[in-house]
Amino acid sequence: SKSYNITLLPGDGIGPEVISVAKNALQLVASLEGFEVAFEEMPMGGAALDAVGVPLPDETLKSAKQSDATLLGAIGGYKWDNNAKHLKPETGLLQLRKGLQVFANLRPATVLPQLVDASTLKKEVAEGVDLMVVRELTGGIYFGKPRGFSTDENGEEIGFNTEVYATYEIDRIARIAFETARKRRGKLCSVDKANVLEASMLWRKRVTALASEYPDVELSHMYVDNAAMQLVRNPKQFDTIVTNNIFGDILSDEASMITGSIGMLPSASLGASGPGLFEPIHGSAPDIAGQDKANPLATMLSAAMLLKYGLGEEKAARRIEAAVLDSLNRGFRTGDIHSAGHKLVGCKEMGEEVLKSI
Amino acid sequence: SKSYNITLLPGDGIGPEVISVAKNALQLVASLEGFEVAFEEMPMGGAALDAVGVPLPDETLKSAKQSDATLLGAIGGYKWDNNAKHLKPETGLLQLRKGLQVFANLRPATVLPQLVDASTLKKEVAEGVDLMVVRELTGGIYFGKPRGFSTDENGEEIGFNTEVYATYEIDRIARIAFETARKRRGKLCSVDKANVLEASMLWRKRVTALASEYPDVELSHMYVDNAAMQLVRNPKQFDTIVTNNIFGDILSDEASMITGSIGMLPSASLGASGPGLFEPIHGSAPDIAGQDKANPLATMLSAAMLLKYGLGEEKAARRIEAAVLDSLNRGFRTGDIHSAGHKLVGCKEMGEEVLKSI
């Protein structure tokens, strides 16, 4: 029978708790669908800093590269917040993305009927929201050179970064976005700041040029400031959004908060070939770490994305997705999504309920 | 008696309509408070492109520089959207900001009790929101060099921009922000991406260093992605936000949409000395231009900011602010903020009602 190697990166804070629950779910659906999964657990982020002094040990990157897919919990925490840049947990995450060359970050933001009240938006604005942000993940101002500190012509200290995109980088993320939109409702909105930035002008030019290859997809363009407004005004207008690394960072977080259920949202980071990286979009939540309070569903759904996009095991993926919905329908809620009339459970119990539903 | 020169830049779309209404209000409060105002109306944006072929004619910049303050309506429209960069209305606006050296953009976002229903956020989340975004306006990636198009080492076309801040630029905007927070509720949140960008690391270092001079202001730091979320989750947590040019562009638009009443929101752009630039934050709304449908209140309130911050005529400013509230209390609403039980009026009539209230 088929067998897959999965690298698990529990990371920091609530990371280990949610990863342990998702691991059980992966194991169960594998046995039900008749394939094998072998896990390798590796240190990453603050945990790796404490253990071996770097946020992404070589062995961890090697394991992720050699695996069929990687599932990450969460990284970071107050403890390492004032570290020098190369010793920040975040730097390890950026190295991992770059090392795996996962340039396409897919971040769905969906308002489930069961959880529509969790949104701070009015019910009629929030209900039915179902959008996907396709964020460029290995280019732009996150990685552009030159960068650093220097002095200007007056001897003043300056800090600087370079926002830069090459044609091939725009083309490959645009293709993923057009294909994603095609499998969804056929609408793609490209977000940029082409009225000011040259990097955005090239972005818009290339996205527009590629559109002729996807005549079934309806392409529109929006400035990033307007997009930040429209997500609040009427998020239902969006199907698929494609944007650069930094705008994607901001807009995908805004979109996820619009659903009101950050503890529910998964993400997938994919390359041209090679293994993908899958992680919940929430952070490491150090304040509730180790207290069995975390919501494991975002990691469960990230495991489902891993099965679908990473391994091509769609049926197994659907088993997890259906089980998550079933557990919600049976009334189970962790603290972050709890409301009157529902059963408040911890991370472990929520995990067990999903296993029962599977 | 005192006399002031005010440059009026009606601009495009609904710009001329809202400027004409605000001009009347300025004239009236001036006569009531015993000072004189002389107006010079100059072309700008698309109107200037059509008339003389550039978005900011030299005479317009000269008039603005020699005046005591400038009031701008709005610029831009579909007609000029595909122009080359130096022939875009937006480029004229950036040249005007740079020419006047107005590095501090103050953008209040307030939810008026009369208009709380206009927000897409739940009433309990929206009501009482009263925040100020202090955006750096003449630096960062908007103006940073090098910028442009080139080819990379593989001969691929690239588009690039430079995000750069010097110590003096950060210090001067931070001081304005600390002073603004001091006059408000004493809370300042500095927004950056210091976990990734060197330009943000210098920003955070300088803002932190200056905090000791403002012991009465409580300073916090937030990453821009988190700020985009927190504005949706709980906007009331914010008093004053200070951030760079591009993050400020995005977050101030998001904050303004949270109020639900973009047609109500003014802005002020100030320099170290010299005249300021005042404008509503809404755009030129070409789809309703010339139809007497625009909401003139944002421009009225921008005129009030002009009186207060630009001319030091606080009493005259308060007259306009009070009259705007009074007109709302008397039930008058333009289409964008209209709801059942209120009197729907056009731009002109709304202007007349505010004059009556004054």
Ligand SMILES: CC(C)[C@H](C(=O)O)[C@@H](O)C(=O)O
């Ligand atoms: C932790 C940080 C470096 C990261 C990013 O900015 O990409 C995070 O915000 C995210 O969106 O995954």
Ligand SMILES: CC(C)[C@H](C(=O)O)[C@@H](O)C(=O)O
């Ligand atoms: C029109 C555009 C250049 C401008 C900006 O990006 O600054 C606008 O969005 C604003 O916020 O005033």
